[in-house]
Amino acid sequence: MLKKKMKPVSNSASENLEQRLRYSEAEFDALFDAAVDAVIEINDRGHIQRFNQAAERIFGYSEAEAFDQNVHILMPEPYHSEHDDYLKRYQKTGEAKIIGIGREVRARHKDGHIFPIELSVGEVKISGNPVYLGIIKDISARKKSESDAQETRDRLASMARVGVLGEMATGLAHEINQPLTAIASYARASRRLVENMDARSDDAENLEDTLEKIAVQAERAGEIIRRLRGLIKQGEGEHELADVVLLIKDILKLAEVDIRESGVEIELEETAGIPKVMVDPIQIQQVLLNLIRNAMEAMSEIDRGKKITISVRKRRVFVEIVVADVGPGIPDNEFGKLFEPFFTTKQAGLGMGLALCRTIMKTHGGGLTCLNNRMGGASFTMHIPVTDKSS
Numbered sequence: 027m028l029k030k031k032m033k034p035v036s037n038s039a040s041e042n043l044e045q046r047l048r049y050s051e052a053e054f055d056a057l058f059d060a061a062v063d064a065v066i067e068i069n070d071r072g073h074i075q076r077f078n079q080a081a082e083r084i085f086g087y088s089e090a091e092a093f094d095q096n097v098h099i100l101m102p103e104p105y106h107s108e109h110d111d112y113l114k115r116y117q118k119t120g121e122a123k124i125i126g127i128g129r130e131v132r133a134r135h136k137d138g139h140i141f142p143i144e145l146s147v148g149e150v151k152i153s154g155n156p157v158y159l160g161i162i163k164d165i166s167a168r169k170k171s172e173s174d175a176q177e178t179r180d181r182l183a184s185m186a187r188v189g190v191l192g193e194m195a196t197g198l199a200h201e202i203n204q205p206l207t208a209i210a211s212y213a214r215a216s217r218r219l220v221e222n223m224d225a226r227s228d229d230a231e232n233l234e235d236t237l238e239k240i241a242v243q244a245e246r247a248g249e250i251i252r253r254l255r256g257l258i259k260q261g262e263g264e265h266e267l268a269d270v271v272l273l274i275k276d277i278l279k280l281a282e283v284d285i286r287e288s289g290v291e292i293e294l295e296e297t298a299g300i301p302k303v304m305v306d307p308i309q310i311q312q313v314l315l316n317l318i319r320n321a322m323e324a325m326s327e328i329d330r331g332k333k334i335t336i337s338v339r340k341r342r343v344f345v346e347i348v349v350a351d352v353g354p355g356i357p358d359n360e361f362g363k364l365f366e367p368f369f370t371t372k373q374a375g376l377g378m379g380l381a382l383c384r385t386i387m388k389t390h391g392g393g394l395t396c397l398n399n400r401m402g403g404a405s406f407t408m409h410i411p412v413t414d415k416s417s
């Protein structure tokens with residue numbers, strides 16, 4: 027505190043009274059300093075007149091530094107700029123935001139860091155002038171433990187969701203594998219029947235071709251599910267050195283019929299010198315197929331000019347595959363939720379696609395990110411690390 031100097035003791039009655047008052051002021055100072063919470067007195071112009079020891083500790087200013095400074099030095103924006111007006115308005119209209127109310131606000135330390143406080147302000151009139159007394163509790167520790175607890179709850183909730191996702195995927199894998207195997211064998215059997223037909227026509231040949239594609243697709247889906255089950259069980263699938271451009275071409279061939287029917291043009295932009303990478307090819311293709319499907323669905327409302335551009339580039343330690351569409355893009359408020367399991371905006375959607383895709387990319391040591399394109403539409407980027415084993 028800025029201690030007031032005491033006068034030498036005198037005998038006169040008025041000096042005696044003054045001395046008693048001074049003693050009580052000294053005692054008042056001591057009381058001020060003994061308070062556990064910061065206690066700050068400001069005058070009607072908002073200038074600091076008292077600043078106890080707890081205030082020095084909490085805000086980092088000594089009382090001498092704080093004395094007669096505008097109290098807004100203790101406030102971050104926007105309060106910092108608004109406080110003078112606020113005080114004037116209060117004095118004119120009595121309209122109070124904090125005085126007599128008290129609430130949690132943010133404060134600014136001398137070193138610039140912002141921290142949460144609980145502030146209550148009382149008003150007294152001394153010789154007709156208003157004086158305001160602020161009592162401040164630093165609640166950083168309480169807030170931190172609250173947010174730590176929230177984080178733990180969130181983490182537990184998300185682990186529970188991933189657990190549910192795992193169980194669901196295992197159940198689905200089992201249920202889906204059987205019909206897929208049946209589809210594959212029916213398709214092969216039909217193909218053999220067509221092969222042996224006497225009257226060979228163009229139609230029969232086309233049918234044979236289509237049946238072969240059905241069989242390949244069904245087997246591939248079965249393989250994806252087998253790997254997915256493996257991924258859930260062991261955390262990772264089978265990795266081999268692969269050329270991502272070939273993987274993309276391969277998946278485009280498989281999705282050919284779908285793509286043609288949806289009226290989407292697909293362009294593959296290749297960059298030279300892309301190293302091979304260690305990946306589980308089936309999983310990478312699963313991610314690609316998911317992104318292509320999502321892009322096609324996103325453009326379903328567009329009449330013409332539906333286009334997906336797939337580009338491959340090497341960027342720092344990653345090979346990146348970008349799948350860009352010209353659809354509506356991602357609304358700002360959905361970016362945070364996109365990769366969460368069960369987030370979907372589609373009526374028949376499961377909302378598992380992107381969550382699984384991101385998990386797959388993470389188990390590859392990479393990631394999956396999303397951006398809106400400047401010219402419209404969304405771009406999803408698969409990041410695959412280039413390792414020592416890459417070539």
Ligand code: ADP
Pocket residue numbers: 316320321324351353354355356364369370371372374375376377378379380381404
């Ligand atoms: P689902 O396709 O079952 O909805 P996903 O996890 O694959 O599940 O996708 C989640 C949501 O992300 C979709 O419902 C959609 O709203 C949004 N989304 C995904 N891809 C795109 C895209 N290319 N353009 C716009 N929105 C997309």
